[in-house]
Amino acid sequence: MVGWIEYELAGADLGEVRFALSPMNELALSLRTWREPGRYPLQLPWLQLTQDARASLDGEMLLALTNDNLWTPDFLTPRPWSPLTRFDDELAALAATPLDVVRDDIAEVHPDPALRPAALQGRRDRVLRRITSALSAYWTACFEPWWPRMRAVLEADIVFRGRTIARDGLAAMFADLSPRIRLVDGVVRCEMTSKIGFRRSTAGEGLTLAPTLFTRNATAPISAEEAPLILYGARGAGTLWExxxxxxxxxxxxxxxxxxxxxxxxxxxxxxxxxxxxxxxxxxxxxxxxxxxxxxxxxxxxxxxxxxxxxxxxxxxxxxxxxxx
Incomplete structure (x- = not known):
């Protein structure tokens, strides 16, 4: 591990932790499977099922939204506030992203302007419109038909975590999320593969935990300015397509x-x-x-x-x- 993020819980109890789902997070994180399908063997059946549909999409833009480290811009993984989050609402919020945020988050993923994909160059308002359009089409073609099934697995995971908290406590729940996550003395530590390291408090914001089908361990926003959020691999992902x-x-x-x-x-x-x-x-x-x-x-x-x-x-x-x- 080469990096870490620590969240100090303002109150070391369930009141500081909430669970939520984000269709937009799933959509953005799934782009990793395009770049390196071999690292996501559980999703190969879905990639095969959607192969023809993906061929008609704006692949140039969609592939540009990840890099060789499989990072995605933070504005594509918004902090969800509810297990009932709707994709249309998240898409509207994406379209309204401040252009300086678009600029900064893209620079985090592609720091060298000379090597930045052509799809991400030019006027930022046009880039944002193209990103929004590409992701909307991607959702319709490759996610919408499968989302009820995906959502059922994600919701089942949240129910399981709630029962773990009730039975064994908050620390046990965190320990079961991923080998990279642990709660010690009111601090949640998430080890990262990226070269970052920061600690911030959850005071006034709380910590959101979101299960995802498209990470093998755990991930979090790479900027300390983003709201506290940890995305972790959902239970049952291995049976999703069986x-x-x-x-x-x-x-x-x-x-x-x-x-x-x-x-x-x-x-x-x-x-x-x-x-x-x-x-x-x-x-x-x-x-x-x-x-x-x-x-x-x-x-x-x-x-x-x-x-x-x-x-x-x-x-x-x-x-x-x-x-x-």
Whole structure:
């Protein structure tokens, strides 16, 4: 590790920490997979699925928004304020980015003007309009069809982190985010691969934690002027593009039926009905019927998170799967 960022929590409790999602962050960070797909093997199925769509986009501009270190300009990874953040709102905020911020953040990523990609040169207002247009088209072609599935994984991660805090405390939650993150004496330290080092307080702003599908460890804004934010790899990213068509345990299927046994078997981590339908290759309405029946029987717990209801095996469900395996 060659760099670090430290955030001093103004109050070492949950009140200083919030979780949020950012579609724009996911969009910007995903550009790393264009430059070095081999470093993101979990996303190769998505890259293959979107290959034809990406060929019609403004690839010159989109590739210019990263560098060889896989940095992206900070204004493309805004601090989200809610798990319900909408892409359209973030796109409008991007279009209104002050031009001096655009200039400075691009210079952080491409410091040598002579080597700066041609797409990022010229009048800053025109550059910003082209960036906004390129990202809007990228979202429509490559993200919008898949976003419900992506969002379900991200929301499930947040629910899991909340349960970790309730069970084991804030320090344990931070320790589980990434080997690069730890909380010691009220200071959250995030180790970075970039040559930076600063400490700043979260007083008046708090610290936002945002799960992402497009980082292998953890990352944060490279400028001390940016609001406190840590992006960390979401749980379940490895199963995002997989379909789970394996048969349910035979004994369990004989007891509660094949469809419900398959659902119960995969619900060892929180998931929404939309995500489960995709994974199991069935309709969402069919999944919902089975989920409600198993929840009413005490085999599942359910918690609303944003616009989704996330389901998880209860203690009774865990025991049933164990005995029926």
């Amino acid at each position: 379909s789970d068509r394996s048969p349910a345990p035979h004994a369990l299927a004989g007891l509660i039926g094949e469809p419900r046994a398959r659902l119960l078997a995969v619900l060892d981590s929180p998931a929404s009905s939309t995500e489960l339908a995709i994974r199991l290759g069935v309709t969402t309405s069919a999944v919902n019927q089975h989920l409600r029946a198993m929840r009413d029987a005490g085999l599942l717990s359910a918690a609303r998170h944003g616009r989704s209801v996330l389901y998880l095996r209860s203690g009774l469900g865990d025991e049933l799967v164990r005995v029926g395996a």
